[in-house]
Amino acid sequence: MNTSDLSLFIRIAETGSITESAKQQGISTAAASTALRRLEKQLDIPLFVRTTRQLRITSQGEQFLFHCRQALASLDQGRISAQQSQGEIAGELRLSVSSDLGRNIVLPWMDALMDQHPSLTINLMAGDSLSNFFVDDVDLALRYGKPEDSNLVAFHIATIPRITCASPAYLARFGEPTHPEDLRKHNCLLYRLDGRLFNTWEFTHNTDCFKIKVGSNRISNDTDIVRRWAVAGKGIAHRSALDIAADLQCGNLVQVLPQFQSPPVQLYLLCPSRKQVTPTVIAVRERLRQKCAGVVASGKVPQFSEDA
Numbered sequence: 674m675n676t677s678d679l680s681l682f683i684r685i686a687e688t689g690s691i692t693e694s695a696k697q698q699g700i701s702t703a704a705a706s707t708a709l710r711r712l713e714k715q716l717d718i719p720l721f722v723r724t725t726r727q728l729r730i731t732s733q734g735e736q737f738l739f740h741c742r743q744a745l746a747s748l749d750q751g752r753i754s755a756q757q758s759q760g761e762i763a764g765e766l767r768l769s770v771s772s773d774l775g776r777n778i779v780l781p782w783m784d785a786l787m788d789q790h791p792s793l794t795i796n797l798m799a800g801d802s803l804s805n806f807f808v809d810d811v812d813l814a815l816r817y818g819k820p821e822d823s824n825l826v827a828f829h830i831a832t833i834p835r836i837t838c839a840s841p842a843y844l845a846r847f848g849e850p851t852h853p854e855d856l857r858k859h860n861c862l863l864y865r866l867d868g869r870l871f872n873t874w875e876f877t878h879n880t881d882c883f884k885i886k887v888g889s890n891r892i893s894n895d896t897d898i899v900r901r902w903a904v905a906g907k908g909i910a911h912r913s914a915l916d917i918a919a920d921l922q923c924g925n926l927v928q929v930l931p932q933f934q935s936p937p938v939q940l941y942l943l944c945p946s947r948k949q950v951t952p953t954v955i956a957v958r959e960r961l962r963q964k965c966a967g968v969v970a971s972g973k974v975p976q977f978s979e980d981a
Contacts, residue, residue: 674712674715675708675711675712676745676748677698677708678708678709678711678712679712679741679744679745680698680745681694681695681698681700681705681708681709682709682712682720682737682738682741683738683741683742683745684697684698684810685705685709685721685728686730686734686738689728689729690728691705691706691709691728692705697810709721716737718731718733718734718737719731719733719734720733720734720737721734761792761952761953762790762792762793762952762953762956763790763792763793763953764792764793764794764951764953765794765795765796766793766794766795766796766812766813766953766954766957767796767798767810767811767812767813768783768795768796768797768798768811768812768813768814768815768957769798769799769800769811769813769814769815770797770798770799770814770815771799771800771815771816771817771896772799772800772895772896772897772898773895773896773897773899773900773916774815774896774913774915774916775797775799775815776799776897777897777900777916777919778915778916778918779797779815779961780797782960782961782964783795783797783957783960785960786956786957786960790956793953798811812944812945812949812954813942813943813944813954813957814942814943815830815940815941815942815943815961816940816941816943817833817913817938817939817940817941818938818939818941819939819941820941820943824945824946825943825944825945826943826944826945826946826947826949826950827941827942827943828941828942828943828944828958829939829940829941830940830941830942830958830961830962830965831915831939831940831961831962831965831966831969832937832938832939832940833913833914833915833937833938833939833940833965833969834913834914834935834937835911835912835913835914835935835936835937835938836911836912836914836917836928836931836935837850837856837874837909837910837911837928837929837930837933837935838903838909838910838911838912838917838920838921838926838927838928838929839903839906839908839909839910839926839927839929840903840904840905840906840925840926840927841924841927842906843903843906843907843908843909844927844929846906847859847860849929850909850929850930851930852930852933853874853876853883853885853930853933854883854885856874856885856887856909857885857886857887857888859887859908859909860888860889860890860891860907860908860909861874861887861888861889861908861909861910861911862889862891862899862902862903862907862908862909862910863887863889863891863892863893863899864892864893864894864896864899865892865893865894866894870892871911872886872887872888872889873885873886873887874887874911874935875935875936876930876933876934876935877933877934877935878932878933878934883933889908890908891907891908896912896916899912900912900916900917900920903917903920903926904920904925904926909929910926911935913938913940915940915965915968915969918968940961940965942957942958942961
């Protein structure tokens with residue numbers, strides 16, 4: 674039996690949809706239907722009852738599903754053990770990264786890692802929504818903020834300054850804020866994630882703390898769009914300095930309010946379990962730590978200045 678067919682069967686049982694399962698597996702609906710029929714023919718049993726409105730797993734399908742999951746888990750663990758015993762950096766790694774970080778920062782880092790290890794395949798998924806490791810079929814997720822789920826393995830990658838920035842063109846037209854309160858008079862580019870709007874920006878200076886609720890005519894659930902708006906002169910952004918390091922270095926964006934410090938952001942690499950921490954995962958973790966530290970040390974990321 675084809676393990677891809679078995680994985681697809683499990684996905685169909687979980688989603689209740691051939692079309693959705695095919696989309697998640699990156700194949701056509703027709704190919705998924707063919708694979709399911711092939712598996713049913715090999716088993717000589719119906720796995721699902723199909724109607725025009727519903728796809729329901731049969732009792733025989735339920736029994737096979739239990740053993741199928743166990744078999745694939747055993748095979749996967751065997752693969753991991755074999756790689757660990759050899760210390761081999763190889764196989765497929767499904768990595769989820771946030772939009773801006775993935776496209777503009779992590780992509781070339783992973784390309785370089787793959788050039789060093791030709792047997793490594795990376796399935797890179799860029800998007801800002803938090804990944805469900807089991808539904809989204811993800812091995813690793815790179816995200817800002819420590820996860821609330823204590824069952825996840827969370828590797829700390831870096832502590833990154835959060836800065837306020839704008840394009841020179843925007844500042845020339847609307848003026849540069851000199852105090853956090855001035856942000857109330859500016860157009861601030863906002864980000865929304867899982868229904869939460871990040872429109873309260875925090876700053877400290879000496880012992881003074883400021884929480885500023887800002888307004889905007891532009892809101893996106895994609896951090897790369899927020900960055901592009903800032904570069905285009907549409908407003909002021911409040912971002913992880915890592916995400917905009919290249920724009921700061923070339924002058925597309927400049928830091929404002931440098932004498933006011935905002936809480937830094939913590940970057941974590943998340944893994945669903947210790948069993949899945951393979952030599953490949955360790956290699957990715959160390960590459961990310963090395964590269965992030967290099968960006969911070971290079972001076973591309975502005976540091977907080979009390980005297981600025």
